[in-house]
Amino acid sequence: MTEQRAINGLAEMVAAGLVSPAQAPSLTPVEEAFRIRMTGAMRGRVLGVGDAVARQFVPEAAEMIIREEELADPIGDEVYSPVKGLTHRYPDRVILHVTKTCEVYCRFCFRREAVGDEGTLPDTDLVAALDYIALHPAIREVILTGGDPLVLSARRIKGLMDRLSMIAHVDQVRIHTRIPVVAPEKVTEALVAALRGARVWVVVHTNHAQEIGEAAEAALARLAEAGIPLLSQSVLLRGINDSVAALEELFRKLMRLRVKPYYLHHCDLAKGTGHFRTTIAEGKALMAGLRGRISGTLIPTYVLDIPGGYGKVPLVRDHAEPLGDGLWRITDWQGGHHLYRDPER
Ligand code: SF4
Structure with a gap:
């Protein structure tokens, strides 16, 4: 496989065909706010625009929704x-x-x-x-x-x-x-x-x-x-x-x-x-x-880093209690409680 060059910035994303020229102007604010870079190795793993590798590195207008x-x-x-x-x-x-x-x-x-x-x-x-x-x-x-x-x-x-x-x-x-x-x-x-x-x-x-x-x-x-x-x-x-x-x-x-x-x-x-x-x-x-579907040795711990610096906790019942309507009571490693709300859909 030919080695690919790294992509730095929005213009190079366009040149690489990962962002369409029509889309580019809407992504200028994204580039001003957050850096854009993708290695040659990752570019080589993209199978199509918007796939599981591309989306991790190619900017989207949704990034300006804070x-x-x-x-x-x-x-x-x-x-x-x-x-x-x-x-x-x-x-x-x-x-x-x-x-x-x-x-x-x-x-x-x-x-x-x-x-x-x-x-x-x-x-x-x-x-x-x-x-x-x-x-x-x-x-x-x-x-x-x-x-x-x-x-x-x-x-x-x-x-x-x-x-x-x-x-x-x-x-x-x-x-x-x-x-x-x-x-x-x-x-x-x-x-x-x-x-x-x-x-x-x-x-x-x-x-x-x-x-x-x-x-x-x-x-x-x-x-x-x-x-x-x-x-x-x-x-x-x-x-x-x-x-x-x-x-x-x-x-x-x-x-x-x-x-x-x-x-x-x-x-x-x-x-x-x-x-x-x-x-x-x-x-x-x-x-x-x-x-049950895969060996326990393959299963990672699903964790939340509690916003604000209260540490990481596994998302199991002892640490994450559902309060309904997407609201969770998260218990940190020292027993402190924090409310966490899921994103709205
Ligand atoms: S997730 Fe890791 S590799 Fe990716 S930009 Fe952040 S610090 Fe860098």
Whole structure:
């Protein structure tokens, strides 16, 4: 297959035939509000305009519909940020935002107002964040996210792994990334070598089996064969993967590639993403449809990041009580209660 070029911006989307010239003017405000980028690998996985891969990256006019409940920081990263680049929400783990850059800009991104802006965390801020981690022995896990941490060079990743390995109380590093699927050529031998032997888990973000081509399969194999444990996270997306068949195909494919499905996220309340959001009841029905149909080892936990930064909870009865009419009482990990309303149809 011929290698495709990445697409940056609306004009290139039009040139690639993914947006019609007639549609383009209505999408200019979308481009002004949110970044647009799709890798060559993802372009190569599009089978038709508006399909399950295209819709994840091609802008739509619906993104300018900002609903009352949608937020600039839907999961509350900033609320729990003790120093720049760090989120410390739970006692035993922190999120280290090493970069704001991504290889793709997903139309449903929960950090869409933050990604793409500032690039890599400056070294002075990184040192301050590492000092904070070193001074807090309760922190046992460091989660690298961004943006996408694996946009950093293998040399920088190795340097970061080495620095984190010197903090005795950090048991585990978790890297959340879309790179192995959307830019598999970046999973180089040098990157694999940087991760090999580190106490690291890689959590691969992928939402549809159609995204995972031969190059992605090979990239995941390189990581698996280096002994790096692989998990997946997906976002439940209306019109893209909101069927038992689509989820089954994705999770079976991941299992064959030695990736354990970990999280299925309810789509967060990021601005302009309402057209992607299912109701919680729809998500729960899908999970029920998977139970018994596929092995329990393939079933991820369906979770909601409670808006405002109250943490993640599984969408099971103990944490999500239906109050009727699309209203839910969500109980956070500390026993606090929050009301959550499904999008109106
Ligand atoms: S790769 Fe992740 S952080 Fe980047 S735009 Fe997509 S969902 Fe957002």
